[in-house]
Amino acid sequence: HVSVQSNWSMEPPTNLHMTDSPIQRFQLQRNVITFVKKELRKIDSVLNPDLTECTKSPPDEDKFALEAREATVKITLHILKCMKEQSLFDKLLQFHQIDACQQKLKSSLKNRSQCIFEGIAKQANPALLNKIYTELYITEGGIGEVNNEHEVRQIETASWTPETQETPIKCNDIFKALPGQNKPIRSVLTKGVAGIGKTVSVQKFVLDWAEGKANQDVHFVFPLLFRELNLIGKEQYTLEQLVYLFFREIEGFKLSNLEKFKVIFIFDGLDECRLPLDFRNNKRCSDITEPASVDVLLTNLIKGNLLPSALLWITSRPAAAKVRGFNDPQKDEYFRKRISDQCLANRIISHMKSSRSLYIMCHIPVFCWISATVLQRMLSDGESCQIPKSLTEMYTHFLIFQTLQMKDKYKELHHLDPHLSRNNILSLGKLVFQQLRKGFVIFYEEDLIECGIDVKDASVYSGLCTQIFWEEFGLYQKKVFCFVHLSFQEYLAALFVHLHWFTTQKPSSGLRPERSINLFHCLNELNDHSLVKEIQTYLHSGQLSMEVLSNAQWSALVFVLLTSDEGLEVFDLRKLFKSDECLFKLHPVIKASRIAILSSCKLMKKSCSALASVLESNPNVLRELDLSFNDLGDKGVKSLCSALRSPHCKLQTLKLEFCGLRRDSCSALVAALKSNPSHLKELDLSYNNIGNDAATWLLGLVPDCGLETLRSLFFCGITKEACAFLTSALSSKPCQLKKLDLSDNRLWDLGVGMFSGLLANPNCNLKEFRLERCNFTSKSCGLGLENSRLRALDLSDNDVQDSGMKQLMNSLKDPSCKLEKLRLSCCRLTDKGFSSLASALRSNPSGLKELDLSKNFPGCTGIMQLFTVLRENTALEKLCLDSCELTPDMCGLAAKGLSQSLNLKELNLSNNNLKDEGVWLLCLGLQDGSCAMKSLKLSNCGLTDSSCQYLASVLSCQSISVELDLSRNAISQQKEQFLISISNINLLF
Structure with a gap:
């Protein structure tokens, strides 16, 4: 115009x-x-x-x-x-x-999501989310159970859980099915302790969608906070009106056609919900134009009655995906991003790692911010006071720091009472204490009024000390109050309780172990370590006696073990007290350990009930349990099996060797594995007389469960009849079993002969097979090793003889044979059998790496043929010729092979009458070639001090360390000390 x-x-x-x-x-x-x-x-x-x-x-x-x-x-x-x-x-x-x-x-x-207020209220300076965002560790799993454990303990337990066992998920992939999952995902519940990053993950998801970076197949995303939904109260809305209420930008757009589009509703903070979400009794609502109360709309939306095509994401504190927060590398990454001075950042990281409780809490991003705020100021200003080492100290310094900041602001506000800070902090402590007892973590104006706090004072205080107490404006500009983190709320509540109800009364002696341990955590926060140090002194001196320990000392012992810098990877009861009573007392330690070694600890059936409670607990970190050589009996194992059925049980290795098991307990074990088949990978029932029937049940289960190692049949009284069933079970369909031990069972030729076609069957995945002392002969040695996956075979102490050896070696010659370890100890082999072996090694030089031929009779011819092949660059690395009637002359034959062997690293010639002459000949071979021996065993070989001199002159010239066994020889103490003084010789006595 x-x-x-x-x-x-x-x-x-x-x-x-x-x-x-x-x-x-x-x-x-x-x-x-x-x-x-x-x-x-x-x-x-x-x-x-x-x-x-x-x-x-x-x-x-x-x-x-x-x-x-x-x-x-x-x-x-x-x-x-x-x-x-x-x-x-x-x-x-x-x-x-x-x-x-x-x-x-x-x-x-x-506009709503692009900025983040890191630990501080919205009056402070925001940071761009894309600039400071660190990808959180979110894992798939969970079954929606109620967890009654305190959240700090949950964080600690999460730190014990190996991350490799979980599937990490990026927040933008929260609705994408994982590999192997074909069912589309409609609803996701993410859980995690307060401050772990659930809301930030939601914010990042929304921001990436709004910026066109991810999930662009989604038409609409509606993020809603439960703390704002609470403000609506009992007013009735249609779903359309509810959306308009929070997203006025789309007002006027008819949502009646939402079912045609992909829509995501995000409900953040279920733990803050004060609406009566009654899924059983709320009326059914399936029309988005039908008015209803907010709780009715939510329950019908979640159940799928209302808008069933919509995707739902709900976050909560106390389930399918779990926010683990920062893992250890991400903790370091955060501090280095947050603090520009990298030397200062490294000092802070080192300090946090030195305190176990603080470093565990750093899983929570907001706690990293609190720690950085406190430590950056203290270390930068060079303050002389002690740097905080506990949560209590850290929060006390944080509170002091914020109070000082508030006083600086107070200088310009002369009308305020100078005692406002202390009074308000205590008033807030009272508010928090009363509301936490009700289970509330956010507060509205009516909550403050109920506790006698003037809303105006609260608003002033939140303005002065924004980093502790926030004031937000929700729906209709109604005020919502919250704290920087739940643990800080608990700190204020504890401060209030301490100041108002402090007592010198000693705690009751009848406290449960868990309550007593909590008291030690409190003492630790107060830097009172006297009783703990007393127990540590006993432990280090080895003078700890179960009979003289008081209840308090038992609790102290548990606390010491739980908070040890050595961690909770392995708990070994054998190092403490071997009894049922000790196991009961140390129950919390077992619960927190990944591996529990309880073998040979004089445990009886009553211990199994305590262990069952550990396996059924949630969370559960125990992955390996060794109960071998304890008289548990059928009743004890049955109570243990009830826990194996639990979905919380994640046990991977169970060892019950020599535990008095019989047919009934094996039946209970099979039933437990059927109901929870995916976790147990290794089972050892050796030396239990379970018999044929039980063995058959167990073998029938193998193809349908996750077992990879089965030593269940070692000396278990099974016979040849079970071999047919085993062959059928392992070949009928693909099986995960990789290790099988049938040693010390009288299978005879008829039983072992049934395995001839098993190993080459494509469904059989066995990689290690032991048939030691199974009473078979050369007739059963045609095991068909060609085209098999077998890597290790043990046929020791059977009547193999030279004819059986020939059959085995015909298979070994085939390039398709992948066998790497072969044990043929005490198999009545002579020079002919060794000749067959030499021929096979020559035909397939890249195969065998470990070979045990001990207690056989090779003679000069056999030794000459074997060591001649070693000169031809075979892959053999370990060779055992223990008790083979070797003579000094044979050492001369062996020396020629050793002089040119490139791969042989371990040689065992123990229990042969080699004498000094034989060792001298061996040393000629060792010093003349490129052989770099790492282990040489010459125990009980009739040696004197002369052999020490020969060996020292040769082995000391090697660039690598060598293990030397000269035990049970006539070696003087002076020569032993001489060998010990040589840096690269590790002498075994």
Whole structure:
């Protein structure tokens, strides 16, 4: 529009021909055509039938780009109307309205989500989320159980759990199915302790969607806070009205067609909900236009009655995905991002790692911020006071720091009472204490009034000390109050209780062990370590006696073990007291350990009930349990099996060797594995007389469970009849079993012969097979090792003889044979058997790496043939010729092979009458070639001091350390000391 009073129209019109070249005009023309074509392609995709996906708009479009796209759509709508294509017109118009609505929502959510207030209230300076965001560790799992454990203990337990056992999930992938999961995900519940990062994960998810970076197949995302939904009270709304209430940008857009689109509702902070979510009794509502109270709308939305196509994400403190917060590398990453002075950052990281409780709490991002706030000030200012080492000290310094900041602000506010700080802190402590007892962690105006706190004073205080107590404005600008973190609330509540109800009365002697341990945590926070140091002194001196320990000392012992710097990876009861009573007393330590070694501890069946409670507990970190050589009997093992059925039980290794098990307990064990088949990987029932029937039940279970190692049949009284069943079980369908031990069972040729076709069966995945002392002969040695997956085979103490050796070696010659370890001790082999072995090693030199031929009779010919092959660059690394009637002359034959062997690292010639002459010949071979021996065993070989001199002269020249066994020889103490003085010789006595 031009005014008639303007002189603009008197100017000559702009002459494009004069100002622009033909090339520029052509470029302009081409760009316009390209833009229009691109937009028309989008419009064409919209007009195609069965539209289910939203078209993607470029992120961060400016105003002119948006207007240009809108103009293209309007032109197309005009043309469609002229063409009288009403259906296409309606479809494009609907899309245009949805797109416009979506862009408004994205713009609004981007403005809400792009900044984060790290531990401080919204009056302070915000930081860009994309700049400081550290990807949190979110894991899949959980079954929606109620956890009654304190959250700090949950954080501690999470720190014990190996991360490798869990599937990490990025927040943008929260609705994507994991590998192997085909069922679409409709609802996700993420849980994690307060401050762990649940809300930040939601904020990042929303921001990435709003910026067009992720989940662009989603049409609408509606994030809602429970703390704001609480403010609505009993007012009734339709689902459409509820959405309009919080997202006014889309008001006017009809949500009645939401089922056609992909929509995500995010409900953040279920633990803060004060609405009566009664899933059983709330009325059914399936119409989004039907008015109802907010709790009715939520229960029907969650159950899928209302808008069943919508995706739901709910976050809560106390389930399918769990926010683990920062892992250890991410803790360090946070401090280095937060603190620009890297030397100071490294000092803070070192200090946090030196305190176990503080470093565990650093899983929580907001605690990292509190620690950085306190330590950065203390270390930068060079304060002489002691640096905090406990949670209590850290929060006390944080409170002092914030109070000092408030006093600086107070200088400009002379009308305020100087005692406002102390009085308000104590008033807030009272508020927190009373509300925590009710289970509330956020507060509204009515809560403050109920506790006698003036809302105006609370508002002033929150303005002065924003980093402790926040005041937020929710729906209708109603005030919501909260603290920087739940643990700080608990600190204030404890401070209030301490100041008002302090007592010198000693705690009752009848406290449960868990309560007593909590008292030690309190003493630790108060830096009172006297009783703990007393117990540590006893432990280090080895003078700890179970009979003289008081209840307090038992609790102190548990506390010491739980908080040990050595960690809770392995708990070994054998190092303490071997009894049921000790196991009961140390129950919390076992519960916190990953591996529990309780073998040979004189445990009886009553201990199994205590262990069952550990395996059934949640969370449960115990993965390996060794109960071998305890008289548990059938009853004890049955009570243990009840825990193995629990979904909380994640035990991977169970050892019950020599525990008095029989048929009934094995039956209970099989039933337990059937109900929870996926976790147990290794089972040892050796030396239990379970018999054929029980062995058959167990073997029948193997193909359908996760067992990989089975030593259940070692000396278990099974016979050849079970071998047929075993062969069928391992070959009928793919099986995970990798290690099987059938040693010390009388299988005879008939039983072992049934395995001839098993190993080559494609369903059989055995990699280690032991048949030691199974009473078979050379007739059963055709095991079919070709084309098998077997890597280790033990046939020791069977009547293999040279003929059986020939059958085995024919298989070993085949390049498809992958055998790496072979034990043939005490198999009545002579020089002929050794000849077959040499031929096989020559044909397949890259195969065997470990070979045990002890207690056989090779003779000079056999030794010569074996060591001749070793000169030909075989892969053999370990060779055992213990008790093979070797003589000094044979050492000369062996020396020639050793002089040129590149791979042999361990040689065992013990219990042979080699004498000094034989060792001298061996040393000639060792010093003449490239053999770098790492272990040489010459125990009981008739040696004297002369052999020490020979060995020292050769082995001391090696660049690597060597283990030397000269036990049970006539070696003087002086020569032993001489060998010990040589740095690279590790002498075994």
